[in-house]
Amino acid sequence: MSVRAGIVVTGTEVLSGIIRDANGPWLSEALRGRGVEVSEIVVVGDRPEDIRRALDFLSDRDLVLTSGGLGPTADDLTVDVVASWAGVALEHDAALEERIWTIVGRLRGRLPFREAAMREGTRKQARVPAGATTLEPVGTAPGFLVSSSGPLVVVLPGPPRELQAMWASAVDVEPLRTLLASAGALEQRILRFFPLPEPQIAATLRELDADALPLEITTCLRRGELEVATVFGAGAADAYAGFEAALRERHGDVLFSDDGATIDEVIARLLAGRTVAVAESCTGGLMAGRLTDLAGSSAYVLGGLVVYSNEAKTALAGVPASLIAAHGAVSPEVAAALAAGARERLGADVGIGITGIAGPGGGTPAKPVGTVCLSVSTATDSEDRTVRLPGGRADVRDRTTTVALHMLRALLLRA
Secondary structure, three states: OOOOEEEEEEHHHHHOOOOOOOOHHHHHHHHOOOOEEEEEEEEEEEOHHHHHHHHOOOOOOEEEEEOOOOOOOOOOHHHHHHHHHHHEEEEEEEEHHHHHHHHHHHOOOOOOOHHHHHHHHHHHEEEEOOOOOEOOOOOOOOOEEEEOOEEEEEOOOOOOHHHHHHHHHOOOOOHHHHHHHHHEEEEEEEEOOOOOOOHHHHHHHHOOOOOOOOOOOEEEEEEEEEEEEEEEEEEHHHHHHHHHHHHHHHHHHHHEEEOOOOOHHHHHHOOOOOOOOEEEEEOOOHHHHHHHOOOOHHOOOOEEEEOOOOOHHHHHHHOHHHHHHHHOOOOOHHHHHHHEEEEEHHHHOEEEEEEOOOOHHHHHHOOOOOEEEEEEEHHHHHHHHEOOOOOHHHHHHHHHHHHHHHHHHHHHHHH
């Protein structure tokens, strides 16, 4: 890990949570893929002193990437602060201004356009730190490679689409190209388990003395699944192979992905040549939405029924009203009928039925909030389960889709 980097994400709207930071994690993964170790992602507001402090904090790194603050408005201050921090002046680039103005001109038909104001904003964006290498705009904002007495600073725009496209060009521009070439190679492997409690994997890592291995191992519980992500250099491949073998020996029965594939991707592979349909209540369409998140899902997802009311369960999914009266809407019997109804009404090979109590109200002592009944079935086989899921309403609904996908996996593997 010969090259270390830090990332500064600017924007009060990101700091306050109005906009979720998509750039920091994306850049971190892009750098890891090039052998660069990212030590920190720092999020700061649009305040010059805070941006400068972030740069000071990361001044011992080899590379610093900034995201945001390159627009035409007064609160877009990143270029000014980076230039000042690097000890260079800002210079007006007339040719760059005209290139930006050409881009701005294309917006005339789509946005309110006051030429004087737009000209002023364009002129602001055409100020270049002395000695910097300019990265051509993807939107209207150029980026820059700014050399300093410390790290190389790569100044990138805030909109993710623009940032990602500009980064793809920046990696081939000097001096960034040479710096990235000097980095070693880093491999990342992700193992995914379900179900596996965090305390159990923590005990396993202690048993294996994982801290002594030449591996960077992190665990994460996400959407009810446990991920073990390992980053290592080229010389540690054998150590990783032994580590993975030890995890397989202990938890191979709940290891569902050894190549980094998500459960969604695993299901897409297993459904090849088969079709699925959904009848769901408490998840309100989330199950069908998750199944169709991946491109190409039209090859295997036929459709979904959102049957929130008892009347909808009967009219749309064909659940007998007498069954609901006898067992209640939240029951294994109704879940099984929903799965069968989805299959039959939509002509699918596999049906998924979901009914439950997501909360915060509606629970009873016998069926508290978080109780969900699920059924996944074909014409000849089924997986049926009643679970009690923790968390608030959003957590229950989201984790229900995870449980359903793993039930679907189990069923497909038997077919």
